[in-house]
Amino acid sequence: xxxxxxxxxxxxxxxxxxxxxxxxxxxxxxxxxxxxxxxxxxxxxxxxxxxxxxxxxxxxxxxxxxxxxxxxxxxxxxxxxxxxxxxxxxxxxxxxxxxxxxxxxxxxxxxxxxxxxxxxxxxxxxxxxxxxxxxxxxxxxxxxxxxxxxxxxxxxxxxxxxxxxxxxxxxxxxxxxxxxxxxxxxxxxxxxxxxxxxxxxxxxxxxxxxxxxxxxxxxxxxxxxxxxxxxxxxxxxxxxxxxxxxxxxxxxxxxxxxxxxxxxxxxxxxxxxxxxxxxxxxxxxxxxxxxxxxxxxxxxxxxxxxxxxxxxxxxxxxxxxxxxxxxxxxxxxxxxxxxxxxxxxxxxxxxx
Numbered sequence: 001x002x003x004x005x006x007x008x009x010x011x012x013x014x015x016x017x018x019x020x021x022x023x024x025x026x027x028x029x030x031x032x033x034x035x036x037x038x039x040x041x042x043x044x045x046x047x048x049x050x051x052x053x054x055x056x057x058x059x060x061x062x063x064x065x066x067x068x069x070x071x072x073x074x075x076x077x078x079x080x081x082x083x084x085x086x087x088x089x090x091x092x093x094x095x096x097x098x099x100x101x102x103x104x105x106x107x108x109x110x111x112x113x114x115x116x117x118x119x120x121x122x123x124x125x126x127x128x129x130x131x132x133x134x135x136x137x138x139x140x141x142x143x144x145x146x147x148x149x150x151x152x153x154x155x156x157x158x159x160x161x162x163x164x165x166x167x168x169x170x171x172x173x174x175x176x177x178x179x180x181x182x183x184x185x186x187x188x189x190x191x192x193x194x195x196x197x198x199x200x201x202x203x204x205x206x207x208x209x210x211x212x213x214x215x216x217x218x219x220x221x222x223x224x225x226x227x228x229x230x231x232x233x234x235x236x237x238x239x240x241x242x243x244x245x246x247x248x249x250x251x252x253x254x255x256x257x258x259x260x261x262x263x264x265x266x267x268x269x270x271x272x273x274x275x276x277x278x279x280x281x282x283x284x285x286x287x288x289x290x291x292x293x294x295x296x297x298x299x300x301x302x303x304x305x306x307x308x309x310x311x312x313x314x315x316x317x318x319x320x321x322x323x324x325x326x327x328x329x330x331x332x333x334x335x336x337x338x339x340x341x342x343x344x345x346x347x348x349x350x351x352x
Contacts (some may be wrong), residue, residue, distance in 0.1 A: 001050050004128050006235060007152045007178050016278050019268060020213065020230050023111065023131075024049035024241035027251050032090035038068060038102055039243050045108040046088035047261025052108055052241070056096060056123060056161055059086035073186045081174060093122040100126040124149050134158030134184050134215075145174035148174065149323050154236065155179055156215045158186030165183040170205065181207060181228075181237055184215040189254035192218055195225055200232045209237045220256045223264035225265075230268060231275075247284050261322035263344065292294060296345045297331060308333060309351060322346045 024044035033199075036196035037054075044052040045159045059082050067081035067236045078084045091099075096112060103110035113131045114120035120130070130146045134156040137143075147153065153172050157165050165181065183200045195218055203212045213236030214229040226237055240255035247253075256264075277283070282290060295316040303313050309331055316325045323331060323343035332349035 002128070003051060003111075003154075005238075006154070006232065007129065007180060007211065011211060012235070014278075015233065015276060017231060018235070019272060020234050020237045021051070021146060022261070022265075023051045023053050023236065023238040024047045024256075025053050025215075025238050026241050027053075027055045028055070028088035028091075028242075029242045029251050029255065030091070031088060031249075034095065034098065037095075037244065039239065041099065041102055041108060043243055043258035044241055044261070045106045047258035049241070049261060050109060050263035052103065053111035053113065053238070054091070054096070054099065054113065054310070055086060055133075056091070056112045056119040056193075058092075058119075059083075060087050061116040061118075069154045076124055081092065088317055092119075096123065098233070114146070117142075120146055120149070123310075124151075129154055132156065134160065134186050137164055140167075140171055143168060143171050144175065147172055150177070150185060152178040152180070154182060156182045156184045156238075157203070158184030158215070161334055165203075165207075169210070180211040180213055182213045182215040182236060182238060183234075185217060188217055188251075189219050190217040195229055195253075196234055200229060200234060204233060215239070217254060219254050220260040223260055223267065225255070225329070226264055227267055227271060231271070255269050272326055273274070290320065293318040294318070294320035295325050296320050297328060298322075299327055299340045299342050300342045300345065302342050303336045305336050306337050307336050309336065317343075317345075320343075323348060 001021055003021060011103065011300040011320060021147040026040045026044065030040060041052050061237050062085050063081040065082045069081060071078045073079060074331065078087065110126055111131055112123055113133050127150045130149065131154045132143060132146065137157060137160050155168060181203055183203055185194055185196060187194060200212055200214060212234065215238040216226055217240065218225045226239065229237060240251050240254045242255040242257055245252055245255060245257055295318055298315050298317045299314055300315040311332065314328065331346065331351060337350050338352055340350055
């Protein structure tokens with residue numbers, strides 16, 4: 001499954017739940033080490049992700065030197081966004097070209113979120129879509145710049161008011177780019193009680209012509225939050241991904257690893273087996289029940305040949321081997337062809 005296959009399909013107006021497209025958000029968990037970056041690609045593919053996504057930035061262009069931390073400093077002790085970004089901004093055009101080639105070899109889609117014009121320019125040659133971070137949802141000039149590449153947009157909506165999402169969608173629509181919206185809560189990590197997956201349904205309602213997904217920052221916790229997001233109709237799922245959740249740092253401890261990803265995919269297979277068909281109709285195994293558990297019209301007493309059938313002559317009992325109770329109006333007022341004994345199942349050839 002490719003992202004363009006997902007984004008080129010008609011919007012699901014029938015509320016049919018389908019298996020999601022899964023993005024393993026590696027971010028900068030490679031920490032500037034190419035071997036670790038390739039390991040992340042291998043493990044994301046092994047876990048069953050459709051894509052792996054990195055983040056591409058330079059500290060000088062993403063944050064001022066006076067940008068305070070807004071994460072849990074007991075997990076990531078760096079007290080400045082600038083200092084944190086500076087620690088992880090070592091990969092640039094050449095490194096991402098290597099990673100793109102390696103993704104192609106492994107068979108997983110390559111993505112990276114650009115955070116400046118220069119990275120957007122070189123990433124354009126490597127990706128089929130642009131992912132825009134929640135942090136840039138009000139960044140009109142940058143959104144419009146990315147749209148000018150003419151590719152679909154995946155936009156996260158963390159910490160956003162509805163009017164801000166509507167504004168961003170309008171900017172994208174004006175450029176005629178397809179756009180998918182991801183519900184997101186911008187906490188690292190997000191407590192389960194703060195996930196507010198009901199907002200997925202609100203986005204579906206408010207943007208019926210857009211594909212809606214979910215970008216998750218909760219702790220893995222057996223991946224139940226992502227299962228729920230899937231059943232709520234998320235078309236795309238994104239979750240932070242690491243090769244080692246015990247490592248220090250902001251994006252390791254709340255990320256999923258390959259075993260979490262495998263667990264999720266196995267559970268999703270079971271869920272969709274149980275979910276089954278999503279248009280109501282009897283299935284083949286129910287045919288015996290239709291024939292035997294439903295009712296037929298049955299003689300409530302002995303009826304003489306030629307007697308007019310009235311309500312007092314009729315009751316309804318199992319099995320459904322005769323005239324259905326739904327046809328009672330066509331039986332009342334008819335006459336018996338022959339004597340009908342009490343408890344006999346009505347057939348059409350018994351009346352005229």
